[in-house]
Amino acid sequence: MRESLDTLRNEFLARIVDGASEQEVQRLRVEFLGRKGKLTLMFHRLKEVPPEERPGLGEALNELRGFVEGKLELRLTELKRREKERLLQAERVDITLPGSRWERGRVHPLTLVMDEITDVFVAMGFELARGPDIEDDYHNFEALNMPPDHPARDMQDTFFVSAARVLRTHTSPVQIRVMETRKPPLQVIAPGAVYRHDDDATHSPMFHQVEGFMVDSQIAFSDLKGVLTHFLRRVFRPETGVRFRPSFFPFTEPSAEVDIQCFLCDGKGMVQGQQACRVCKGTGWLEILGAGMIDPEVFRFVGYDAERVSGFAFGMGVERIAMLKYGIEDIRLFFQNELRFLRQFA
Amino acid sequence: MxxxxxxxxxxxxxxxxxxxxxxxxxxxxxxxxxxxxxxxxxxxxxxxxxxxxxxxxxxxxxxxxxxxxxxxxxxGGHLRLPPALPAARSSGIDRLVDVRILSPDLCPRYSARMVLGVRVAGAPDWMKRRLEACGIRSINNVVDVTNYVMLETGQPLHAFDADRLPTKRIVVRQAGEIQKLTTLDGVERALVPGDLLICDGAAPIALAGVMGGSDSEVQWDTHAVLLESAHFDPACIRRTAKRLAIHSEASHRFERGVDPQGTLYALGRAALLLAEVAGAAPVKGVVDRYSRRAKPAPIVLREKKVSALLGVELPRRRTEHILTALGMKVQGRSKTAVRVIPPSYRSDLTREEDLIEEIARLTGYENIPSRLPLVRPAGGGSNHRPARERKLRAFLLGEGLTEMINLPFTSAEMNRRFRGLWGDKRSPVAIVNPLGQDRTELRLSLIPGLLDNLRTNLAQKARSFHCFDFAKVFALDARGAAEEKQQVAGLLYGARERKGLRWKDETPPTFLEVKGIIEGIFEVLGIGPEPAWSNSGVGSFLHPAKAAVIRLENRDVGYLGEIQPDFCEAAELEPFQVFELDFEALAEYAPRQLTARPLPRFPAVARDLAVVVDDAFPAQRIVRWMKDLNHALVEGVEVFDQYRGSPIPEGKKSLAYTISYRAEDRTLTDSEVNQLHQQLAARVAELFGAQLRM
Incomplete structure (x- = not known):
């Protein structure tokens, strides 16, 4: 009888192979454990064995039944798991299809650059100010130390809306307007549109500037250098070379032109050995800012005492910085507003 | 140069x-x-x-x-002057020419020499080459010498053919009322009082400091030359040159200040070169009328001002060395200051700051240290505006609108059609010197710019175009004063674009979707009062039945709607939506102070109300009425459906509202809510002539 037990176990094991379907598992259950099942019959035959062998054999039979039940159960669970898995697989998406989303609107690259510029100064404690686009001659020229018949007015071809009113040619009049109404300490940044009577690939009749100035009791040229160097290294690369050289603006004295090292040729002026760099025209430097110590005449116009306060001012062209940053060669692209262009910017 | x-x-x-x-x-x-x-x-x-x-x-x-x-x-290199032929002391020239200055303020100095026996010919090659390298065309040896000396010294010279000056009495004076002069370039110039003239007796022979006259020009047969080397008032020269649009080498220099002490050297240098290259024999003596002698004023330079302005201490020895190297004469010294006289050729140096710039320049800006100043914030009121501008932009970008930046110029025609939000009492700002006929005025509205952008992009095969512009518009008030306002305008053409697989039913935004954008703008800006939407006063460029004016406390702050179908038809465009809002007006409303409410403790009960009303009945009226009731148990009311068609009779529509009931202190019972809801429904039916649908 013990031998037939082993035969039965082997037979069961041979039948419950990996491929067995749920139906086969149920059939096996009936065949072995059903009322007339092979194992059930073995229990019936227990009566036929000698009483002293019964306990041992009974234990072996119970063990085999437990084994068969366990195996059947395991197989069923496995089959259910596989079925669930199959159903999930049927829901498979093609993860290489494009993501589905609304097209975003894009911020204009000039706004992007203008925000970037003002953010650096705001983080340094500067506040934002604005002024009118239609300016009077006094604020746009005279109070900035450009009297009528001054040759410096030639530097800025002007749009007139009447004899005494112009479209501001720079953001510097905001300096005057702020100083007229407030007392130092002042640290102000003034972004905005400006206008010049000019129209070609590098000049637009409207463009944007960011003006900034700082007035307090002890502001020196070295502060101007510090603030602008910090700014340029934030907007360009942290290791950018910055150079200050003398220049002339009627409303600053001393005046400076601020250059950064050309990032295309790394300030060498040459690319690929011999060719003159097209971005900096071979000079190694890019003019980026005009700046200087506020001229005492300007202080006189706004009623400040140049013996008690000093300050610096600076101005920069937003389009120029954007063109350098993004390698744009035609300024008109900014104002044609083609989605093909605008969508290139994050 | x-x-x-x-x-x-x-x-x-x-x-x-x-x-x-x-x-x-x-x-x-x-x-x-x-x-x-x-x-x-x-x-x-x-x-x-x-x-x-x-x-x-x-x-x-x-x-x-x-x-x-x-x-x-x-x-530190050694400076030297090239040789010149100094005028011998002689009155020889006085017998040949007489000079009188009638406007000494405008002509502080007039020096002249005469050369005879000139043989006019081409200039020698070395001279021509140098002139051409400097961008000056060679004319003949006499004119070339004057230009050559001007390039050397900065002093403009003029050569008159002395034989073509009948009276030989040079008079420097302002132009009279009606006077004309034909200049070297052959153009007849109308002169005005204020123009400074060089005359021979009464006849003008040159526009002083700007251009010579053609009558007295040096020609191939010229024999005797009168050389003029003068000093003129910069502003006067600039006014004339600017008015006549003549930008000559001479006027360029006179406008920027010429050394008043340099007239005689330039004459001597020219006389020498004329002798060399034109075989000329200089007449002895020189005429030099110098009534207003330039006397540079002394400037005091304080040491502490130098360090205060530059942020660096420079040794006294160093600063004085720089100043003297630049030609300044030290007139006196104290413990803390030095007094110098600038040279006559540096008319730009008149103040202490000018000297400090010279010191900085020669020290080298790169040798001035760099430091970060202490920033002392001014404090005071908070400025919400920059933050709100960014919020507005961010919101519109999220809604799929791309930002445009347009030039503010437009045509009178566009300003007539798109008046923006200015009303009837404002007129456009005209540009005195426009860049083109289609850019003669400043825009009243941002819409024309957006229409241009639409056309540009459709021409590039864009499927749809959703954009906004956030910029200024301009107008003149009744008294002619200029006004400018920041506005935001949008244009939505075609279905909003999607990335990824195509949707089947992509449709362009409707009026209500654009209204949703406006509501969103009010929300992100935190505008407290609710806007009112009105059909009256809608611009003629908008669809009369699909547009609205937006009012905030009885003031027009914007509009939205579909563009007039005729316009679209003429321009071969599909129907599309626009809006324009007065940001300046919105900015006057400080952002609403937010106070968080605790979450309600008892549940709300919602009941729907469907009514049949006339087709023209504005849905908002019932909402308004219910809100104005201020009933303690009515928490909110919203329209959620509008339906026309069977079984609703022609000329009527069905509107569905959902009303939310809630008590603060208990859970409302069904019967309580039902009773209240029925009361309200009955009131609505009665007040608005509505038929209840159950």
Whole structure:
């Protein structure tokens, strides 16, 4: 009888192979454990064995039944798991299809650059100010130390809306307007549109500037250098070379032109050995800012005492910085507003 | 201004290459814009043409002598003047010519010499080459000599054919009422009082400092030449040159200030060169009328001002050395200050700050240390505006609108059609000197710019175009004062674009979707009062039944709607939506102070109300009425459906509202809510002539 037990176990094991379907598992259950099942019959035959062998054999039979039940159960669970898995697989998406989303609107690259510029100064404690686009001659020229018949007015071809009113040619009049109404300490940044009577690939009749100035009791040229160097290294690369050289603006004295090292040729002026760099025209430097110590005449116009306060001012062209940053060669692209262009910017 | 390196070396000794010189000058404020090698006559002798951008304050550097002075000051090189033929003391010339200045304020100095026996011919090659390298066309040896000396000294000279001056009485005076002069370029110029003239007796022969007259021009048969070397008032020259749009080498220099002390050297230099290249015999003596003698005023320079303005302490020895190297004379010293007299050729130096700039320039800006100042914030009221502008932009970008930046110029026609939000009492701002006929005015509205952008992008095969512009518009008020306002406008053409697989039913935004954008704007800006939407006063460029004016506390702050179908038809466009809002008006409403409410403790019960009303009935009226009831248990009411068609009769529509009931202190019972809801429904039916649908 013990031998037939082993035969039965082997037979069961041979039948419950990996491929067995749920139906086969149920059939096996009936065949072995059903009322007339092979194992059930073995229990019936227990009566036929000698009483002293019964306990041992009974234990072996119970063990085999437990084994068969366990195996059947395991197989069923496995089959259910596989079925669930199959159903999930049927829901498979093609993860290489494009993501589905609304097209975003894009911020204009000039706004992007203008925000970037003002953010650096705001983080340094500067506040934002604005002024009118239609300016009077006094604020746009005279109070900035450009009297009528001054040759410096030639530097800025002007749009007139009447004899005494112009479209501001720079953001510097905001300096005057702020100083007229407030007392130092002042640290102000003034972004905005400006206008010049000019129209070609590098000049637009409207463009944007960011003006900034700082007035307090002890502001020196070295502060101007510090603030602008910090700014340029934030907007360009942290290791950018910055150079200050003398220049002339009627409303600053001393005046400076601020250059950064050309990032295309790394300030060498040459690319690929011999060719003159097209971005900096071979000079190694890019003019980026005009700046200087506020001229005492300007202080006189706004009623400040140049013996008690000093300050610096600076101005920069937003389009120029954007063109350098993004390698744009035609300024008109900014104002044609083609989605093909605008969508290139994050 | 251009010069050649070899020419500069005739004035000053210096070592180093053209590149080195370019760097030195650039870093001292004379920006060398280009330097290029010049093909030289002799093999192996290289020469360079340097182009310098001279700032308007440095008229003295519009001559090689001025540049040479800078080089000498910067490098310590030795400065020298090329030879000249000084005028012998003689009254010889006085017998030939007489000079009288009637406007000494405008002509402080007038010097003249005479040469005879001139043989007019082409100038020698060396002279021509130098002139051409500097961008000046060779005319003949006499004119070329005047230009050559001007390039050297910065002093403009004029050569008159003395035989073509009948009276030989030079008079410098202002033009009379009606006067004309034909200038060298053959153009007849109408003169106005204020123009300074050089006359022969009564007849004008030159526009002083601007251009000579053609009658007295040196010609091939010229024999005797009167050389003029004068000093004129910069502003006067500029006014005339600007009015007549003449930009001559002479006017360019006079406008920027010429050395009043330099007239005689320039004459002597020209006389020598004329003798050399034109075989001329100079007449002895010189006429020199110098009634207003230039006397540079002394300037006091305080040590502490230098360090205060530059942020660096410089030894006294160093600053004085710089000033004297630049030609200044030390007149006196104290413990803390020095008094100097600037040279006559530096009319730009009149103040202490001017001297400090010179010190900084020669010290080298790169040698001034860099430091970060202490920023002392001004404090005071908070400015919400920049933050709200960014919120507005971010919101519109999220709604799929792309930002445009447009020029503010437009045509009178566009301003007539799109008046924006200005009303009838404002008129457009006209540009006095526009760039083109379609850009004669400043825009009243941002819409014309967006229409241009639409056309540009449709031409590039864009499937749809959703954009906004956030910029200023301009107008004149009744008294002619200019006004400008920041506005935001949008245009939505075609279905909003999607990335990824195509949707089946992509449709362009409707009026209500654009209204949703406006509501969103009010929400992100935190505008407290609710806007009212009105059909009256809608612009004629909008669809009369699909547009609204937006009012905030009885003031028009914007509009939205579909563009007039006729316009779309004419322009071959699909129907599309626009909006424009007065940001200036919205900015007047400070952002609403937010206070968080605790979450309600008891549940709300919602009941729907469907009514049949006339087709023209505005849905909002029932909402308004219910809100105005201020019933303690009515928490909110919203329209959620509108339906036309069977079984609703023609000319009617069905509106569905959902009303939310809630009590603060208990859970409402069904019967309580039902009773209240029925009461309200009955009131609505009665008040608005509505038929209830159950």
């Amino acid at each position: 251009n010069f050649t390196l070899s020419w500069l070396r005739e004035f000053v000794d210096f070592r180093g290459s053209a590149q080195g010189l370019a760097r030195t000058l650039t870093m001292a404020g004379l920006e060398v814009e280009s330097s290029r090698p010049l093909p030289s006559m002799q093999e192996g002798q290289e020469d360079w043409v340097m182009e310098v951008a001279v700032t308007p304050n440095r008229g003295d550097c519009l001559g090689i002598l001025g540049v040479a002075r800078e080089v000498a000051a910067l490098t």
